[in-house]
Amino acid sequence: LQMLGGVLDAKLCLGDIPQLPGAADLCAAGVWPGGSARNREAASRFVSSDDADSDDARYPLLFDAQTSGGLLIAVAAEKVGRLVEELRAAGDSEAAQIGELNEGTGMIEVAA
Numbered sequence: 001l002q003m004l005g006g007v008l009d010a011k012l013c014l015g016d017i018p019q020l021p022g023a024a025d026l027c028a029a030g031v032w033p034g035g036s037a038r039n040r041e042a043a044s045r046f047v048s049s050d051d052a053d054s055d056d057a058r059y060p061l062l063f064d065a066q067t068s069g070g071l072l073i074a075v076a077a078e079k080v081g082r083l084v085e086e087l088r089a090a091g092d093s094e095a096a097q098i099g100e101l102n103e104g105t106g107m108i109e110v111a112a
Contacts, residue, residue: 001046001106003074009104013111014058018094026059035065049110056112074101 004010026032049059058102075083080097087095 001045001108003072004104004106004108005104006106007072008101010099010101010107010108011111012062012099012108014056014062015112016096016098017058017062018096019058023061024057027060032060033065035068036060036063039063039065043108046106047108047110050112054110059110062110 040060043063047062073083077100084095084097
């Protein structure tokens with residue numbers, strides 16, 4: 001939300017967001033902290049998703065209270081491919097493009 005500054009919208013692809021092995025299984029089993037539920041509630045007015053997406057076991061991980069957040073880098077669209085390649089070559093096997101930013105009002109759309 002901070003990156004958007006009320007002037008950009010984000011479209012995130014849930015399937016492209018790297019996650020720790022087993023994390024989605026724990027969410028599916030209902031194992032996730034109360035702080036994550038509070039984060040989800042607080043962000044709900046800024047986040048939209050298809051009902052099927054919000055039922056996805058990976059969806060609650062977007063609101064995980066146990067981290068300070070993953071490292072997000074915003075770069076021009078024409079530089080994404082090269083940046084991901086360079087990060088992977090440097091040893092970050094999880095580097096990925098997870099979405100895009102466009103002019104907007106600070107909203108986040110989550111798609112499968």
